[in-house]
Every structure is written in C-alpha cells, then in structure tokens.
Amino acid sequence: MKTAIFYFAFAISSLLGAMRSHAHDTWLEAGAATVPVGEYTYVDLMLGNHGNDHRDFKLASKITLDPCTLSVVDPTGSTLDLKSAITDMGSAEKEGFWTAKYVFAKPGLHRFVHTLDTLHRTTRAIKSAKTFVMATDGVGNSIDSANPDLCHGFGLELVLKTPFATIEAGRPIELHVMRSGKPFPEARVTFVPRGTTLAEEFDSDYERISDSEGHVQFVPKEGNMLFAIVHHMAEGESGDGYENTHYSAAMVIQVPNKAINLR
Template sequence: MKTLSTIVAAALLTASAQAHAHDTWVEVNTPEVREGNVVHVDLKLGNHGNDHRDFKLHSLITLDNVSLSVMAPCGCEADLKPNLIGTAYEPKQGYWTAPYTTTKPGLHVVSHELDTLHGKIRAIKSAKTYFVVGPDPTATKGPLMRCDRPLGHPLELVPVTNPVTESGPNTPIRVRVLFEGKPLANGRVTFIPRGQQLAEEFDETFERRTDAKGEAEFTPTEANVILVVIHHKEAERSGDGYDATYYSAALTVAVPQVPFPKPAIKTTTASR
C-alpha cells in the first residue's frame, strides 16, 4: 500500500513534469497578408517540449491567467482573448483560435503569456510569432517595426533574423535568448519541424546551445513550420504556494518555399 508521503511525492513529480513538458505556442494561418484582410491566430498547447520531442497537440488550455494579443508596428495592441473560440467538438480538445482584421501595413507580432501554478511548481510561459501586412514590412515606422526588439517576456526568444522576410529553405533562423532582459548562455534551444520526432536526450540535428550572447542558429532544409522552444528552471525561486519556477518560451516560424520578395529599390530622377 502506498503511503501518503509517496502519493504526495508522486503528485508533485507529475506536476513538475507537466509544467516542464507542456508548452504553449501561437500560430497564424499565413505570414503574409494584404491590408484589410483577416489573419487567424491560434493558441495551442502541446507535448512538444524537451521531454516529448514533438509538435503534437495535447489539449485545450484553460484561459485563466492567459493573455493573447497582436501588436502592430505603431505599438497599437489588440486583445484577442475575448474573441477566442474552440476548434473541437469534444470538451478540452483542439485549440483556441481568433480572427484579426488587419488595418495597418508592416510587421506585426502575436504575443502570448501564461503564469500559473502546477501543484508546487510555478510555470511562466510565453510565445510569439510574426506576420507582415502588405508587401513592405517597413511601410509603417514605429516601436515594433523591427523583430529584434524584445517584448519584455521573463524568458524570451528574440529573432535576430526576420522570421518572415528572411526565411526560406537553407536560410538560417537565428535567435537570441533573454532571461529577465539579459542573454542566457548555454541554454538548450530546440528547433522542431512539424512532423519531426526528435531523438531522446540532446538531438544534435535539431538542438543547439546558446553562446555567450545567448544566440543560437538552425538552418531548415525545406519549407515547413518550425517551432523554436527554450526552457529554463529556477529551482531556488519560490513563493507563496510554490517551491520552484519553470520558464518556457516559444517562437513559431513558417518557412516558405518561395522567400519573401525583396523590397523594390527606390530611385530618383536627377533634376537637370
């Protein structure tokens, strides 16, 4: 017969594993859209963390303590949480989705955060993805026109290369990992192509360690959706009701078969 202490220990271990392995991420149905058209934003929960090694869905995440928004280049923010609807007939299955009608040209970012408790573990998660409205990502100048500017998530994956306009087969995806605003060295960054099952332990094909600048790089060989994931644990960081804190961050990159068109070079006619 199991003792009470054994049952409690097992429950805490399960909660810890779930907090570490189940990550949230966001996707859009297209990384390129014309101004005035609709982008569908998806919020998903899956087993694709370092333990489960894949891109598969787990269940419908509870929306308590969840934020989801779209930020335009001007810094304007649209809250998508009130418009989220489930995609599955069965309760707690599928994922959440919401429409967003574009109104401004340029580079947009979808931002998601979650802060919750799993037993005695505090889980702080964040995720983002990018899309461009119109043919020129720099059409609107503003605080968010550049993808390499952090949003201020506790643990954050910041693109060094533009995940829309500089994405394609055999083109490196470069990211910088920031923890509380500072580069995180020797972090384990996982690049998961949709449909790929990663090897156990450390997969040298799809995983990298960050350098002293917190940077890591992966080069996809074909068009696909790539989920970039980083985990970080602060075992000594405790608080009211929890004994440790697990952080995770995700970035979704849609690698196109045909790269984003280069902006036309503007020329001027010299006056006579």
C-alpha cells in the same frame, strides 16, 4: 510494509506529475506568413503535453484561458488585445484549441504574443509565445526592416533577429534567448519542423545551445512550419504557494521555400 510502498509510489507519482506539468508547452500558429492589407488571418493558441521535452509537434488537451493573454503588436508599436475575440474550437473542455480572427489594417510585420502565468501544485509556470505575419501593401516600402521583433522583457523570451522577409529554407535563422530582458547564455533551444520527431536526449540536428550573448542559429532544410522552444527551471525561485518557477518561451515561424517578395 504496504503503507511504506504506498507512500513511496505516491511520491513517485507526484514527482512524475510535476515533471509532466513542466513539459506542457503553449504556442501560437497563424493561418499564413503573409496577408494583403485588408484581409484576415486566424491565430491559434495551442497546447501540447510534451513530456519528452517537445520532441514533436503534437497537440494534447487545451489550455485554461483564465491565466493567459493573447495580443498583437502592429507595425506602429500599438498593442491590441485579442483575448476578448477568442473562440473555442473544441467540442469538449479539454479538446481542440483557441482561435482569434484578426484583420490587417497596416502594412508591416505583426507580432502575435501570448503569455501565461499560473500555479501547478508547488511550481509556478511562466510562459511566453510568439508568431509573425507580414501584411503586404504591394509596394514594399522597406516595411520589414522598419519593424523588427521586440523584446518584451518576459521571464524567458525568444526574440527573432533575422529580418522576417529574408527567411527561407537553407538560410540561417537567428534567435536571441532573453531572460527578463537580458541575454541568456547556455540555454538549450529545440527546433521542431512540423512532421518531425526528434531523437531522445540531445538531438544535434535540431537543438542548439545559446552562446555567451544568448544567440542561437538554425538552418531549416526545407519550407515548413518551424517550432522553437526553450525551457528554464529556476529551482528555489519561490513565492506565495510555490517553491520553484518553470519558464518556457516558444516561437513558431512559417519558413517559405523562397523569401517573401514584398512588392
């Protein structure tokens, strides 16, 4: 009897551990939404243990860097690796976060991109994350409309459809949920303003379901850091050493009270 109870408890513990591993989210934060050309920002790679399906904006532990990428796509479409310049901001192995300094040489929208591909027990975790910074030159030159967000074809991805310079509190932000480069309908996208903890289950104030073309809209009530996250568990998508694949895609947008003035 004791043996049976032990194995039952072990199985439940393993299941809960696997569930928790699926709920670890990585994301990127930048020091400012706009930066003059020639100045710098720090881009932070964060990790949270969101066993409650990311109902908050809290850090937990620090991601292992080996399976991660961190890069920036500048307004010309050129990609620069930032992982080689990354710095550990924790005093212990699992504390703090990673950060990288970047100097803006060109005006326009800069897209910071992170990916992760790793195995956890019998599940493969594939993640992507984005954040944005507009480099301004004091002239404008329609630099925002010329540099929209890109779809990279990740396993799961959020693409910003609203022009970055038009984003402000009280106006809709539109995202496109993409699955391997194709629209992903009926995906649950959670929007978390910093300092807000969402209700349990489905929170209709902060969660949306993508339409038949993979689009979702959310209207931020105030200027704040806004985190968007979507998950997808591909049961049976297996390979060498794993039985299922868990996808997630994150995006952090710094929502101003008033839209950016490019001039």
